[in-house]
Amino acid sequence: xxxxQLLGAVALLGAVAVTLLLPxxxxxxxxxxxxxxxxxxxxxxxxxxxxxxxxxxxxxxGCHTIAASSxxxxxxxxxxxxxxxxxxxxxxxxxxxxxxxxxxxxxxxACHPSWAGDSTAPAEPPRLTVPFPNIxxxxxxxxxxxxxxxxxxxxVAKEALANESDLPRMGVCLGCHTGGKQPTARCGACHLTxxxxxxxxxxxxxxxxxxxxxxxxxxxxxLRGFDAHTPGFRTDHKAAGRDMSYxxxxxxxxxxxxxxxxxxxxxDIHPSDYVTLHGADARRNTPDCSSCHRNQxxxxxxxxRAGVASDPSGGLPGRPVQNPFGTGTGxxxxxxxxxxxxxxxxxxxxxxxxxxxxxAKRNIRSCASCHRxxxxxxxxxxxxxxxxxxxNGAGFSPHGPGFAESSRCRxxxxxxxxxxxxxxxxxxxxxxxx
Amino acid sequence: xxxxxxxxxxxxxxxxxxxxxxxxxxxxxxxVRTIGQGYQVRGYAPDGSNQLLTRRRITQYLNxxxxxxxxxxxxxxxxxxxxxxxxxxxxxxTDFGGYTLGRPTGLDxxxxxxxxxxxxxxxxxxxxDIGGRLDFQLGRQIHFDLVDFYSFDGADVVLRAQKPLVVxxxxxxxxxxxxxxxxxxxxLDGTSAGSRDPATRxxxxxxLRPLAGxxxxxxxxGATALRLAYRRVxxxxxxxLPGEPSSGVNDEKLSLTGNAGWRDRVFVTFGVRYxxxxxxxxxxQVGVRVRLTSRQWLSVEQAYLAPTFDGDSIWNIFSxxxxxxxxxxxxxxFAPGVKANARGFVRVFESTPDETVxxxxxxxxxxxxxLAGGGTLGIEVRRARSFLRIxxxxxxxxxxxxxxxxxxxxxxxxxxxxxxxxxLTGYGWRSDLQPESNRGVVFxxxxxxxxxxxxxxxxxxxxxxxxxxxxxxxxxxxxxxDVDASL
Numbered sequence: 046x047x048x049x050q051l052l053g054a055v056a057l058l059g060a061v062a063v064t065l066l067l068p069x070x071x072x073x074x075x076x077x078x079x080x081x082x083x084x085x086x087x088x089x090x091x092x093x094x095x096x097x098x099x100x101x102x103x104x105x106x107g108c109h110t111i112a113a114s115s116x117x118x119x120x121x122x123x124x125x126x127x128x129x130x131x132x133x134x135x136x137x138x139x140x141x142x143x144x145x146x147x148x149x150x151x152x153x154x155a156c157h158p159s160w161a162g163d164s165t166a167p168a169e170p171p172r173l174t175v176p177f178p179n180i181x182x183x184x185x186x187x188x189x190x191x192x193x194x195x196x197x198x199x200x201v202a203k204e205a206l207a208n209e210s211d212l213p214r215m216g217v218c219l220g221c222h223t224g225g226k227q228p229t230a231r232c233g234a235c236h237l238t239x240x241x242x243x244x245x246x247x248x249x250x251x252x253x254x255x256x257x258x259x260x261x262x263x264x265x266x267x268l269r270g271f272d273a274h275t276p277g278f279r280t281d282h283k284a285a286g287r288d289m290s291y292x293x294x295x296x297x298x299x300x301x302x303x304x305x306x307x308x309x310x311x312x313d314i315h316p317s318d319y320v321t322l323h324g325a326d327a328r329r330n331t332p333d334c335s336s337c338h339r340n341q342x343x344x345x346x347x348x349x350r351a352g353v354a355s356d357p358s359g360g361l362p363g364r365p366v367q368n369p370f371g372t373g374t375g376x377x378x379x380x381x382x383x384x385x386x387x388x389x390x391x392x393x394x395x396x397x398x399x400x401x402x403x404x405a406k407r408n409i410r411s412c413a414s415c416h417r418x419x420x421x422x423x424x425x426x427x428x429x430x431x432x433x434x435x436x437n438g439a440g441f442s443p444h445g446p447g448f449a450e451s452s453r454c455r456x457x458x459x460x461x462x463x464x465x466x467x468x469x470x471x472x473x474x475x476x477x478x479x
Numbered sequence: 480x481x482x483x484x485x486x487x488x489x490x491x492x493x494x495x496x497x498x499x500x501x502x503x504x505x506x507x508x509x510x511v512r513t514i515g516q517g518y519q520v521r522g523y524a525p526d527g528s529n530q531l532l533t534r535r536r537i538t539q540y541l542n543x544x545x546x547x548x549x550x551x552x553x554x555x556x557x558x559x560x561x562x563x564x565x566x567x568x569x570x571x572x573t574d575f576g577g578y579t580l581g582r583p584t585g586l587d588x589x590x591x592x593x594x595x596x597x598x599x600x601x602x603x604x605x606x607x608d609i610g611g612r613l614d615f616q617l618g619r620q621i622h623f624d625l626v627d628f629y630s631f632d633g634a635d636v637v638l639r640a641q642k643p644l645v646v647x648x649x650x651x652x653x654x655x656x657x658x659x660x661x662x663x664x665x666x667l668d669g670t671s672a673g674s675r676d677p678a679t680r681x682x683x684x685x686x687l688r689p690l691a692g693x694x695x696x697x698x699x700x701g702a703t704a705l706r707l708a709y710r711r712v713x714x715x716x717x718x719x720l721p722g723e724p725s726s727g728v729n730d731e732k733l734s735l736t737g738n739a740g741w742r743d744r745v746f747v748t749f750g751v752r753y754x755x756x757x758x759x760x761x762x763x764q765v766g767v768r769v770r771l772t773s774r775q776w777l778s779v780e781q782a783y784l785a786p787t788f789d790g791d792s793i794w795n796i797f798s799x800x801x802x803x804x805x806x807x808x809x810x811x812x813f814a815p816g817v818k819a820n821a822r823g824f825v826r827v828f829e830s831t832p833d834e835t836v837x838x839x840x841x842x843x844x845x846x847x848x849x850l851a852g853g854g855t856l857g858i859e860v861r862r863a864r865s866f867l868r869i870x871x872x873x874x875x876x877x878x879x880x881x882x883x884x885x886x887x888x889x890x891x892x893x894x895x896x897x898x899x900x901x902x903l904t905g906y907g908w909r910s911d912l913q914p915e916s917n918r919g920v921v922f923x924x925x926x927x928x929x930x931x932x933x934x935x936x937x938x939x940x941x942x943x944x945x946x947x948x949x950x951x952x953x954x955x956x957x958x959x960x961d962v963d964a965s966l
Contacts, residue, residue, distance in 0.1 A: 316923065317923030328911075331851075
C-alpha cells in the first residue's frame, strides 16, 4: 500500500469511527446571538429584573398571563401595566410617588428609566418594540404537554432584563423535535413556509412592525456544518448536497438543474470568456466537469463543430480527417510533439515523458472530450487485422503489468465482456484472465 | 421501446392529474423561464483558417409543481403527513445560429451536437410521510449523494421502518441521451453517441438499461446519518454475435456515506464508493468542518478519485491512474454581512507501476508533473441594497497555470423592483502541455439589470464584452424572462 493510499484509508476509517461515536454526544449551543431574521432585534427601554422578581416568588404566568393559552407566535405576550399594578402601587397622577420599603417602587422612572413623567417629559414613556418572530410557535400546545417555561427560556429567571437572546435557538427545539415517535422534525413545523411547503427564506428583519428591510434565511452551519452557505458554497456544496431531501426544504430541484444539467452558463461559476480558459480546468478536472456536463455530448459536440477535435478517419473508414488539428501539419497541433508519433512520424512504441499514455491514465476524461473509442482502437486493438502495430506485429497493449491476474480483469470480464470484445477476438484465451 | 417508455411517463402524469381532479383542494406553482443568448465562438474551418461560429440560443424552462393533492382529512394537524405531489421540469433548448445551421450533415454529421431538444429533466408523482413511514416517487427522478449521482425512470420507495432505521429500494431504467425527451447529463461517459466504428458497438446505444438498487440507512436526525447503498445497471447485448455475452453490466456500485456532528462545532462527512464492475474503490471523500469561534470556520477535506466509465467502454482499461486531493478552507465572518474565505488545495496524481521505465519515473517527468495546487481568496459584503464580492485565484502544476481576479457587484436601485449588476474579470493562463503557444490573458466586463415587472415576473438583461490575446472583442448578450406563479 502506497503512503497516500494508507493516509486515505486512515482518514476514511477515522471518519467512520467518529461518525459512529459522535451520536452518543448531545447537541451543544454556541455562544452567539440569535439570527435577527428569526428573532428581529427588540427595543426595550425598560428597567426590569427577572431574577429579583423570581426571587420574590413571582411566576412566569403571573405576569405573562396569556402565554399558556397563546397559539400563535404573533400573539403579544408582553405584560401590560395592569400586570405590574398587582404589586406596584402605580399612580399615574403621581409620577414621582415614593413608596416605603419593602413595598415595591411605584415611581415611573423605576421601570421607565429617564422618563420622569412630569411636565418636562414626553407625554408617554418610550414604547417597547417587540417584533413578531419569523417562526411558528404554539405556547398552549407545549404547555399542555407539561413543558415548563424554563425548558426553553432557561436563563430568564437568572438575569435582569430579558431580550431576544433569551428566546430558544434551534438546538433547544431539536432536543425534542427528532421525528419518528417524537415530535416532528419537519423544518416547516416551526419555520414559515410558502404555499408549496418550502421554507420562506426572504424574511422581514423587522418582522411585522418594521418591514423596511428583508434578509435571506440561510443555514449558518450550526445544524449540519457543511450546509453553511459560505461565499464558496455555490461551487462547493457536495458535502451538503449529499442529502437532497434536506436541500428541498428551501430549494426546488429545478434550481439544482440550472447548473447541473447546464445549457446556460452560470456567470459566477464560469465568468467572462471561459471558453478560452476552460482547457486548464478540464485537464485538471477542477471543478469536476462531469458534475454538470457529459464529456461525450457537451464537449465532443462543441469540439468537433469548432474544428478542435479530430473525428477519427473522418467519421467513417476511408474518409479523410476533417479538421486542421488532425492534419498533423504542426501548424495547429493540439498535442505537443512526441504525443503519439516521433519526429519521423513513426508511432512511439517505448513510453517517453511526453507520451499521451501518462495523461490518459490520469484523466482520460479530458481525452474523451474530443475523442471517441475509435481513436484508441486505431493502435490499441488486439485484433491482428486492425490498425497500427508495433514492429514485432503486436498491438500496443494498454494493460499494465499483472493485469491478466488481477481482480479488475476478472470482475470486468465476468460482468461485461462486451468491452473486452472491442479489442480482443471472441475466442482469445486472454478473455478468461489467464 | 423508447416510445413505450415515453408513453409510460405520459401515462404516469395523466394518472396523477386525474387523481388530482378527484381531490377538492390542490394548488400548483408554475415557473416559466425563457432565456435568450447571442454570442460567437472561435473555430477552425477544414482548411485551417479561423472562423467565428454564431450562437443564437433560446432555452425555455417549464417547471410545474402540484401539491396539496391529498384530501384535508389525510393530513395531520402539522400538515406534514400524507402529502402527495407532482413535480415536473421540462426544457427546450435550441440554437438558430450558424453553429448548428451550418453544421456538417450526412456522413459528416456530428451526432453529439444535440439541438432542438426537448428534455423532461424530471417528472415525479410522489408521496411524503405516507402513514408516517413511507416516501415514494414514481417517474423520472434524479438521485445523488456524496459519491454518486444518477437518473432513472421508475420507482423509488423509502420506508422508515423503525427510527432510526431507513430502508430504500428503487428500480427502473437509466435515463440516457439516446432516449426520447432525455438529457444525457446523468449517464456515464464512455460510449459516444457518435461512434460509427462497428468495433465500438454503436448499436448498443439502442438498448434500454434496467437499473435496480437498494439502500439501508441509520438516520437518527440532525447531523448524524450513515447510509449503505447498492446500484446495478445492465443492458442486453444488441444484435448479438456468436461468442458475445447475452448481457453486460454497465454500472455496479456499492457506496457507504455518513456524517456526524458534535456540539454544533465539529462536523464530519465521508463517502466511499466501491466499483464492483472494476473491483476497485473509485471515489473516497472525507471532510471535517470545525467552528473555531463564533465567527471562524475551518474545513479540511481529502478526496480520492479514479475516473471510471460505462461498463461498455474500453476506457475503464486505459484509466489506471487516480488523484488525491487535500483541501483546506478558512472562513471568517468579519461582521454581519461581511464574510471572507481562503481556500487552498494540493492534488497528487498517483503513480502506476508501468510509469517507471529503466529506473526512471517517467510519470513525474511528464508535462505538468505529478502535482497541482492552488488557492483562492475571497471577500463578500452584503448590505440591504447592495452586494460586493472580490475573488482572486492562482492554480499551477498539472493542467497549467491560471491566475486571475473577479469583482462583482449588485445594487438595488428600488429594492425588490430594479437591480443593477456588474462584473470585472481578468485572468491569465498558460498550458502545461504547450506553454509557449498556448497562453494568454483575457479581460472582461459585464453589466446587467434585473427588473420586476409584476410580482413573480422578472426580466434580466446582461451584456458582456471580453478582450485579450485571442479576441479583440467578444460580445455576448443575454435576456431572461422569468414568470413564477402560484395558483
